[in-house]
Amino acid sequence: MKAKHQRLTLALLALAAVIGAAVLALSALKDQASFFYAPSDVKRDGLPLGKEVRLGGLVAPGSVRHLPDGISLRFVVTDGQARVPVTFSGIVPDLFRENSGVVAEGHFQRDGSFVATNLLAKHDANYKPPQLAGAMHKTESLKQ
Amino acid sequence: MIAEAGLAALWFAAALALLQVVLTALGLWRARSAAATIDGAVAQDRAATAAQRMASEILAAVRPVAVAQGVLVILAMLLLIAVFARTDTSVRLVVEDSSAAKPLIYKIAGAWGNHEGSMLLWVTILGLAGAAVALFERRLARPTLVATLGAQAAIALGFYAFLLFSSNPFARLAIPPADGEGLNPLLQDPGLAFHPPTLYIGYVGISVAFSFAVGAMLTRDVGPAFARAMRPWVLAAWIFLTIGITAGSYWAYYELGWGGWWFWDPVENASLMPWLAATALLHSVTVLATRDGLRAWTIMLAVVAFSMSMVGTFLVRSGILTSVHAFAIDPKRGSFILALLVIYIGGALALFGARVGTIRQGNTFEPVSREGALVVNNLLLSVILGIVLIGTLYPLVAAAFGTELSVGHPFFDSTAGPIALALVALMAVGPLLRWRRDSAAAGLRRVAIPAAVTVIVLIVTLVLAPGIHVLPLLGLALAAGVAVASVAPLWGRDLRRTPLFTYGMVVAHLGIAVSLAGMASESAFNKETLVATRIGEPQHVGPYTVTLTGVRPVIGVNWSAIEGVLVARRGDGAPYVMRPQSRFFSTPPQITNESAIKTVLDGQLYTVLGNRHGDRWQLRLWWKPFVTLIWAGGALVAIGGALALLGRLRRERRAARKETEA
Numbered sequence: 001m002k003a004k005h006q007r008l009t010l011a012l013l014a015l016a017a018v019i020g021a022a023v024l025a026l027s028a029l030k031d032q033a034s035f036f037y038a039p040s041d042v043k044r045d046g047l048p049l050g051k052e053v054r055l056g057g058l059v060a061p062g063s064v065r066h067l068p069d070g071i072s073l074r075f076v077v078t079d080g081q082a083r084v085p086v087t088f089s090g091i092v093p094d095l096f097r098e099n100s101g102v103v104a105e106g107h108f109q110r111d112g113s114f115v116a117t118n119l120l121a122k123h124d125a126n127y128k129p130p131q132l133a134g135a136m137h138k139t140e141s142l143k144q
Numbered sequence: 145m146i147a148e149a150g151l152a153a154l155w156f157a158a159a160l161a162l163l164q165v166v167l168t169a170l171g172l173w174r175a176r177s178a179a180a181t182i183d184g185a186v187a188q189d190r191a192a193t194a195a196q197r198m199a200s201e202i203l204a205a206v207r208p209v210a211v212a213q214g215v216l217v218i219l220a221m222l223l224l225i226a227v228f229a230r231t232d233t234s235v236r237l238v239v240e241d242s243s244a245a246k247p248l249i250y251k252i253a254g255a256w257g258n259h260e261g262s263m264l265l266w267v268t269i270l271g272l273a274g275a276a277v278a279l280f281e282r283r284l285a286r287p288t289l290v291a292t293l294g295a296q297a298a299i300a301l302g303f304y305a306f307l308l309f310s311s312n313p314f315a316r317l318a319i320p321p322a323d324g325e326g327l328n329p330l331l332q333d334p335g336l337a338f339h340p341p342t343l344y345i346g347y348v349g350i351s352v353a354f355s356f357a358v359g360a361m362l363t364r365d366v367g368p369a370f371a372r373a374m375r376p377w378v379l380a381a382w383i384f385l386t387i388g389i390t391a392g393s394y395w396a397y398y399e400l401g402w403g404g405w406w407f408w409d410p411v412e413n414a415s416l417m418p419w420l421a422a423t424a425l426l427h428s429v430t431v432l433a434t435r436d437g438l439r440a441w442t443i444m445l446a447v448v449a450f451s452m453s454m455v456g457t458f459l460v461r462s463g464i465l466t467s468v469h470a471f472a473i474d475p476k477r478g479s480f481i482l483a484l485l486v487i488y489i490g491g492a493l494a495l496f497g498a499r500v501g502t503i504r505q506g507n508t509f510e511p512v513s514r515e516g517a518l519v520v521n522n523l524l525l526s527v528i529l530g531i532v533l534i535g536t537l538y539p540l541v542a543a544a545f546g547t548e549l550s551v552g553h554p555f556f557d558s559t560a561g562p563i564a565l566a567l568v569a570l571m572a573v574g575p576l577l578r579w580r581r582d583s584a585a586a587g588l589r590r591v592a593i594p595a596a597v598t599v600i601v602l603i604v605t606l607v608l609a610p611g612i613h614v615l616p617l618l619g620l621a622l623a624a625g626v627a628v629a630s631v632a633p634l635w636g637r638d639l640r641r642t643p644l645f646t647y648g649m650v651v652a653h654l655g656i657a658v659s660l661a662g663m664a665s666e667s668a669f670n671k672e673t674l675v676a677t678r679i680g681e682p683q684h685v686g687p688y689t690v691t692l693t694g695v696r697p698v699i700g701v702n703w704s705a706i707e708g709v710l711v712a713r714r715g716d717g718a719p720y721v722m723r724p725q726s727r728f729f730s731t732p733p734q735i736t737n738e739s740a741i742k743t744v745l746d747g748q749l750y751t752v753l754g755n756r757h758g759d760r761w762q763l764r765l766w767w768k769p770f771v772t773l774i775w776a777g778g779a780l781v782a783i784g785g786a787l788a789l790l791g792r793l794r795r796e797r798r799a800a801r802k803e804t805e806a
Contacts, residue, residue, distance in 0.1 A: 006508045010441070010519065017523040021530030024559055029538055032555035036548035052554060070676020070757045090674060091754035091762050094735045 034105070039082035047108045055084060055114050056103040064098055077102060077114070088116040095121035147235050147314040150223030154264075154314075157216035157271065158304035161297045164209045168294025171202030172362065175287060202290050207278045210293050213300070214275030221255075221268040224313055228255040234320035237261060237313050243324040245702040246332070253337040259461060259477070260313035262340055266457065267303040269341075269348040274300065277352060283373040283796075284356070285365055292359030299351055302484045310480050326702070326729070333399055343388035343415055347453040349381025350422055354450030357443045358492065361499040366439045367506075371432035372796070374446070376789055378429055382422040383785035389415050390778030401737035401752045403766045405666070405774055408556045413536040414456035417529055421449035424525040427518045432506070435515055435579060439506040441522070447496055451489045452529070458485050459536070510581040517574030524567040531559045561615050568622050568660060571653055572629035591629060598625030612668050619664030627657040644791025652784025659777025665770040676760035686767025688749050689713050690722075695753075695761060703727045705738070708753040708761060712742060724753040747771055 034052045042048075042055075055077055063076035072089040075098075086104050096102060096119055104116035175198040227235050228251050231244045241258040242251055250257075256265040274296045281289055307313065356374040360366045392415065397405040406412060425445040431438045458481045509515040535551045542549050576590040602621035605612060630653035633646065671686040682691045690712045698705045705725040713719045722740040729736070742749040747769040754762025 004505070007440075007505065013519075013523060014441075014526065017527050018530055021527040022534060024527075025531045025534040028555055028559045029535070029551065032558065033538065033542070033549045033551050034554075036550070052552070054548075054550065066757065070760045071674050071754075071762055091737070091752065091764060 036103075038079045039077055039084045040079050042084060042108070042112075043082040047110075047112060049108055049110065052105065052107055054103050054105050055086070055116075056101070057084075059096065059098050059100060059102050061099045077104065084112065084114050086114045086116050088119055090117075090119075093119055093121040097121075146223050146226050146230075147232065147316060150220045150227070151312065151314040153216045153220040153223065154304065154307060157213050157220065158301065158308060160209050160213040160216065161301045161304055164206055164213065164297035165294055165301060167202060167206050167209065168290055168297070171198060171206075171290055172287070172294070174198055175202075200286055203286055206290060206293050210278035210297070211275045213297070214271040217264075217268050217271035221264055224261060224264060225252055225255045227314070228252060228261075231324060233322065233324060234316050236315045236317050239317060239321055239324045241324070241326075243326040243702065245323075246326065247701055249334075249337060250332050256340050260307070260311045262344070263303065263307055263311055263461065264313050265341065266344050266348065267300055267307065269344050270296070270300050270303065270351060273348050273352050277355075281373065283369065284359070285363065285369070287363040288356075288359045288365045288370065290359075291362040292355045295355035295358040295362075296352065299355065299488065302488065306477075306480055306484060310477050332702075332729075333395065339388060339392050339395055342384050342391060346381050346383075346385030346388050346415075346422075347418060347457065349377055349384060350418055350446075350449045350453045352377045353381060353422075353425065353446050354492065357446035358495060361443060361495055361503075364499070364502050366443060366503045368433050368436045371429050371442065375426075375429050375433055376792060378422060378426050379785055379789045379792070382419070382426050383782050383789065385415065385419045385422055386778060386782040386785060389419055390775050390782065393778070394775050398739055398741055399736075401739045401764075403670075403672070403750055403752075403764070403768070405771070408535070408551075408553050410536050411460050413532050414459045417532055417536070418449055418453040418456055420525050420529040420532070421445060421452045424522045424529075425449050427521050427525075431515050431518050435507050435509065437506045437509055437515055438519070438522075440500050440503045443500075443503065444496060445522070447489075447492045448529075450492065452533075454485050454488055455533075458482060512577065512582050512584050512587060514574065514577045514579045514582075517570060517577055520570055521567065521574060524563055524570065528560050528563050528567070531563070532556065535559075557615070565615070565618055565622060568626055568656060571656060572622075572626045575633050575649060575653065576629065590632065594625040594629035594632065597628045598622060601625070609668065616664040616668035619660050620668070623657045623661035623664060626660070627654060630654045630657055644794060645788040646791075648784045648786070648788025648791055650784070651787055652781045655777045655780025655782075655784055657777070658773050658780055659775075662770050662773025662775075662777060666768050666774065669769045670771075671767040673763075673765040675765075676757050676762050678760050683763060683765065685749070685765040686747075686769070687714050688765075688767060690749075690751065690763070690765055692761060692763065698725065700727070703729045706753070708751075708763070710740070710751055710763075712749055712751075714744075722749070722751050724751045726753055743772060 031051070034054055035048065036054045036056060037048065039055070039057050057077040057079040060076035060078045060083060063074075065074045067073060069089075071091075072087060073092070074085065074087050076083050076085050078084075086106075088104065088106075100121070103120040104114060105118040105120070106114060106116035108114055224237075228238055228242055229248065231238060231242055231246075231251065233239050237258060237260055241261075242254045246254065254261075256262045274293065277289075277296065278293055281292075284292065353374055356370070356377065360370045389412075392412065393405050396407065396409075396412075397403075425442065425448075428438045428442045428445055432442045458478075461477065461481055509519075535555050538551055539549055572594050573587065573591050577587050598621045601624040602617065605617055605620050630650055634642065634650060673683055673685040675683050677683050677692050679692050679694060682689050684690075690710050692708055693711050694709045696707055696709065698707045705727040707723050707725045710722040710724065711719045712722055720742055722742055724740040725738040727736045727738055728734075737752050737754075740751045747767065748771050750766040750768060752764040754764060756762075
């Protein structure tokens with residue numbers, strides 16, 4: 001093979017690899033990016049089933065129930081307009097309390113409830129829905 | 145006074161960096177104009193000697209400047225550490241990130257456990273590396289060395305500006321408080337003393353490789369000699385990145401109490417991306433040094449690798465991505481680093497674009513050959529790098545369009561995972577191929593045994609663990625095959641005459657296989673128990689029975705804790721006491737879970753104490769078979785790198801000695 005041709009082939013290969021990576025990544029992102037929902041989003045747009053998502057809002061006052069197994073709890077996440085019941089098994093972050101902000105990672109059930117695999121609790125109680133995920137201080141989530 | 149002296153040292157160092165840039169520019173310009181004025185018959189030779197002489201003069205001037213700059217910036221760093229060690233509460237940084245009650249080691253490490261201090265550490269290592277290049281680099285052609293030092297100073301200058309104008313670590317407070325606010329408790333860990341410096345050495349080492357590339361482009365000196373000069377720097381940077389990533393992974397594993405060892409956190413990705421680029425660069429620079437091929441590609445990779453370490457610094461330091469590491473949430477700083485990023489990466493790419501035409505064509509090669517395999521290695525690494533980059537930046541782009549989302553392990557596992565496995569498979573084949581040209585049939589014969597091992601392990605695993613997922617299954621099988629293949633280059637060789645760098649390659653590749661086996665085993669055979677247990681009630685996880693025998697309060701230097709006393713027993717074996725804690729830090733107020741881990745030959749028992757529930761305590765127990773192989777493999781990779789580095793340096797010294805004797 002001529003030197004020039006090989007250089008061209010290599011450049012094309014590299015280009016193809018980069019484009020391939022981009023296409024693969026972007027198509028996978030469509031299914032696998034975990035989107036952020038507030039309870040009213042779900043009420044308006046329907047349930048995002050079969051995907052890992054994040055649900056953010058306030059822990060509704062008086063809604064936290066500990067289940068008899070000692071490690072599971074139920075509570076309701078609300079943003080003032082809609083409510084979503086959530087179940088979670090695990091060690092709760094210490095900043096998790098009623099009337100304070102929470103982001104739950106997990107998935108929706110067909111009946112509209114949410115099964116959380118991880119809870120992120122927020123530092124302060126001055127909660128504003130859209131900024132929550134962005135302003136989230138992940139340190140709090142590290143303690144499950 | 146100490147703080148003021150530190151600030152002064154920083155200003156002087158910045159001034160010297162500026163001087164270094166100016167001297168270099170002047171020197172290169174005069175060398176060229178000198179070459180231009182000598183025209184005509186004997187021109188070529190005389191022009192070359194004139195340029196050489198000019199370069200020597202400039203070098204004589206630049207060298208001490210680079211060394212002095214390095215000394216000054218180290219002084220600044222030491223003074224900052226002194227301020228922290230004394231808990232000088234008139235310095236804002238100390239108040240924000242330290243307190244008098246903290247143990248001394250964390251006071252010292254606390255000096256870089258924050259935004260300003262870590263940037264100072266960054267530029268300190270950069271200055272140190274610059275001084276080292278000025279003092280010890282003898283292989284590069286003089287003009288290239290001068291240009292390299294100039295590029296190095298230009299990078300440093302940006303970071304000095306950043307420190308002095310937006311992140312002064314020595315800023316004083318008008319009214320000093322009685323004590324500091326303390327360090328984030330998660331950072332109060334031996335890992336902190338280690339993790340950032342090693343990663344920064346890696347980042348900065350890559351910047352040296354980048355400066356070499358810029359120097360070679362400026363003086364049109366891209367070739368095997370340049371590659372041999374650059375290789376030790378790439379190797380060293382890569383070793384430190386490997387150590388940094390491995391240590392960071394283990395730190396996250398035991399400190400966060402999540403039982404995971406890699407979270408695809410943006411900051412982890414920020415350290416992974418330069419590593420991927422450096423790994424590619426390491427392999428392509430070998431092709432350039434050995435076979436004089438892949439010239440332009442190697443330069444391009446040096447630019448990409450440096451860009452990735454800048455992107456990494458940007459992601460971590462700007463606080464633009466939320467993460468454990470994001471201390472600095474200040475838009476001004478973010479835009480400052482972004483501006484630096486654009487200037488450096490844009491400048492480097494522009495220079496590359498302008499000079500790529502002048503890089504002469506290197507040697508071509510056959511598809512079935514060592515070089516051919518290394519090209520595929522580079523392509524696959526680039527694809528993985530592209531995927532990680534897109535996955536890491538996508539949330540930022542989406543946020544700019546008003547959509548909040550996060551990209552986590554499902555994405556990375558399903559995209560980067562299979563390609564990484566393909567890359568590992570290639571890694572088994574590549575070292576068994578010859579340079580220049582090889583026959584496909586001979587290559588196949590050589591990989592027959594490793595391939596057979598892979599198939600056997602695959603079948604055995606399927607029989608023993610029928611429900612196993614595809615990726616861990618392939619991972620285990622490939623790990624076995626690659627382990628065999630990676631020592632295959634030693635077969636039939638005189639082991640005492642085999643060069644040290646060949647051992648380096650063997651050990652590093654073996655390390656990848658070991659690490660892969662650990663990852664696959666952890667993800668396939670991990671056992672987890674989450675319970676609320678009464679005291680004295682036995683719980684089971686994997687082969688272990690764990691009993692909570694009591695809970696008691698414990699007092700530490702600047703924390704108090706509730707400690708669970710667990711007795712773990714494997715079958716009828718001897719009981720073993722484990723003490724996971726829930727720690728309460730007062731400055732700042734925060735709770736952390738300290739896991740207790742028992743390491744045995746075939747894995748780790750990992751325990752976390754949760755909250756109290758009536759008369760029951762929450763316990764989270766994991767049995768992780770062979771999980772330690774993940775980090776042992778990482779350590780092997782780093783050791784392999786060190787062997788290769790040592791081997792290369794030794795061979796060069798020997799060659800140099802022969803030259804002087806001759």
